[in-house]
Amino acid sequence: MRTGRGSHGWLRAPLIAAMLAAATVVALACGGTSSADKTATAVAGGGGSTPASGATSAATSAATTSAGAGGTITIKKGDSIKIGISTTLTTDNAQLGLPIRDSALLAIKDKATIKGFTVVGDPQDDQCAAQPSVDAANKLIADKVAAVLGPMCSGGAVAALDPYSKQNLLVISSSATNPSVTQLGKKDFFRTAWNDATQGGEMAKYAYTTLGKKNAVLVNDQSVYGKGLMDVFKAAFIKLGGKVVSEEAVTVGEKDFSPTVTKIKGENPDIVVFGGFIAEGAVLVRQLGEAGVTASFMGADGIADQKWIDQSGGKAEGAYVSRGPKPTDTTLYDKYVAAYKAAYPGKDAPQFGEQTYDAMHIILNAIEQVATVNANGDLVIDKDQLIAAVKAVNYQGASGQIQFNDVGDRTVVGAVNEIDQVKSGKFVRVQ
């Protein structure tokens, strides 16, 4: 059917231009992480972060901070203490984000009141992307939250830490792992997930030394997290003596990566390493398997979830997945898993769940520690003291011992990088 001139023919050219422009805007908004990616890499270029052991020295500075210099949060008598939760509630990445919210709410349930004030969670959708994370930040600031758990993704954190730090608001992310996030120099930011500088190095070591892999193809999802993790892996893998045959990328939201798979097949690597999230990771491992690629597959904490195995059509069998910090003694972890399953029947404990649960407990403990009730019966929280309390923390949680270094990164003590292998459709811990 061809269209003739029609009575509105003269409108066509500008209208199509407008529609194309609209489509481009929508497409860009969707893949918005890629533009943030460049900023992040530029920032990350400043030098590798070294998890220092300065955590304990910070403790003393807490006491000397003059009250009120960084502002206070006052919660009127009868109101509740709101804790912001910035995570991904919509888009396909919500399969990681919703369980983060649930784990955070579970921790709040453990500590439902502080000094007679009810604690409530305030979940906002950050869509794992830069601008929505800033929007979530503005909403949470307007909601007058006492502290924030999140943002979920590194790309979002890089963008959203600015508005938070202007308010001197305590922010703890349980899942934003890119090295650049703690290189922004925000004094109010901490994370209970390991910096990818740690995880990427651990993965490279395992692939090269333990598995004996020499030729790797790296695939990332063009997110700050995925690209950043693969960059760290690459550097560490080459340093160990391995060879990176090629670096590929996939587009978030697509469901067919067969051209990329065909290319990888031709390159004949002995391991394919992926930095990204569940949806794309499942498609990739399935299509690699179906194409007859026999190389081992290795992924990281972004896919370390049973849902990834379930969506992989049985092709994840034998794959290795790094899960981030796990304690050597799993008593507290097992307790958390039992609590999660009891609270959300029919659901498995999710990836990032224990780190989220710990992060929320650290926030609530710190509030309890520094909050005071004034003469009017209002609850007053000194922001500087709150941040100092978190900085000095030495918390024994479900994900192991948690201490922060002077840039807010979790230190590498009291936990090892867990690596699992998929056996008979389940994760089995091998390290």
Add this chain to the structure above:
Amino acid sequence: MQEWIQLFIDGLTIGGVYAVIALGYTLVYGVLRMINFAHGELFMMGAFTGYYTLNGFEKHSSLNDQVPVFTIGLAIVLGMVVAVVLAILMERIAYRPLRHAPRLAPLISAIGVSIFLRNVMLRVTEAQGKVYPAVFPRTTIEYGQIHVLYVQIFLITLSLVFLLLLYLFIERTKIGTAIRAVAEDRGTAALMGINVDRTIVMTFVAGAALAGASGVVYGMYVTTVTSGMGFIPGIKAFTAAVLGGIGSVPGAVAGGYFLGITESLTTKVFGAQYKDVVAFVLLVGVLIFRPWGIFGKREDKRA
């Protein structure tokens, strides 16, 4: 060489999907001069209908093993039905009231419908990707380095069948003639006794049926379906439709295959991170020299 053939087949697979979705854009554009941005979501709803149908059979019967032809056929038909019903509703609720509004209004309304449908499914699925039961055997034909899944061949073939059926529908049926007439000149068509409203609905129905059915087969191919799965194919198919010449049926088909194959070959040459760049540079290039697209008809200059 074999690798290039493989890439060509990969491109043909996704290109066929783009082509089928692009037809929906082009048909609606032809009669209404609007872009139905919710069209990709009809594809997604079709994919979910197929999942729920096949999963229902898997859980409550052994029909998937006994008569897979029947269950797959039924899934495709139901996928079509759901997409068609939704298309009729969206035309009635979101587009018809805006028929005489400024022409960007229905466009925004379409984006709204798209977001609405995506979030409804996000809610229904609780953001979980749903995995198709393995009704269609996931075995491959191997020839040297080339491997093709049977379901891939099914998808490629079905895309071609859909395209042929639509062509016959537009060219050989009475409704098809009416659609062409309304596309040509709505006012005159109405004067000739064509029920314009009904014809517009039929246009939506035709596009939706193709998108719904295609969604089911695509779902079987990619196995995991999510609420966001219609978005990127939707945008790509729109691009394909513009590339081929929006409003032109052969244009949409050619644009779809061209885009799919270009993307696939670009992945090998530049890497997948550049495939969209190459595709859009080509689009801009074509539009500079042929603003009406490859197959589109040149607009006469207005006196």
